[in-house]
Amino acid sequence: MNHPPYVSTVDAYVRELRAADHLLLSLAAELAAPEGTFGCTHLVRGERPRVVLSFATTSEETARRLAAKGYEVTAGAPDEVGRAVVYPGAAELTGTVTVAELRSRSAISRVVVLGAPGEPPPEQAVVTRDHVRPQWQDGALVLTLMPAVGGVLVPFEVPDPTPCCADH
Structure with a gap:
């Protein structure tokens, strides 16, 4: 897109x-x-x-x-x-969706998983944490995911990152 x-x-x-x-x-x-x-x-x-x-x-x-x-x-x-x-469809990406739903409901055109070749299967569950921030790569909106507990995927970017050196 x-x-x-x-x-x-x-x-x-x-x-x-x-x-x-x-x-x-x-x-x-x-x-x-x-x-x-x-x-x-x-x-x-x-x-x-x-x-x-x-x-x-x-x-x-x-x-x-x-x-x-x-x-x-x-x-x-x-x-x-x-x-x-x-981006178009961003508001629709809440809760848990499948990779196929993520792509069909929004402008995201590609999904990648850190450390894994190719795209995940369309039925793979993605827990959005209501924070989905894809990036433009070569003219396509690409979302990077990572494996999480329970066999699901989550967006690589966390909604509330811990500030650097927060425990010092």
Whole structure:
């Protein structure tokens, strides 16, 4: 699945992925992003490390509205490997679903399992933890899963990661 034709990047000077996710979801809801919108996070390294957002929509209206709200908005995506937070079908990926349901209900076009060749079987259960963040790879939205207790798969990215050095 390809991005819609209008892509813009929003730099809200966010440094943490979790805060970027929250902002992206809030903006998409507030702007009533049109059906088919993709909202992604992108890590920017260099002298000013941060997380920027990208929106791919069917019209330029979203970018205009974000700029009107005072955000720094530029045309195009910062890179080709955005981590999708908002995408068609994302809201349908809750609880436990099969690999086949995951693909048929959303814009995710491919599923991979860490350390395993090929795709898992269509009937394989996936416990979503209500946090499914696929990434763009070679123009396709790909979800990376990992094996979990009970013979199920779970998304590689956990919803509430423990901060580094939390126990120190």
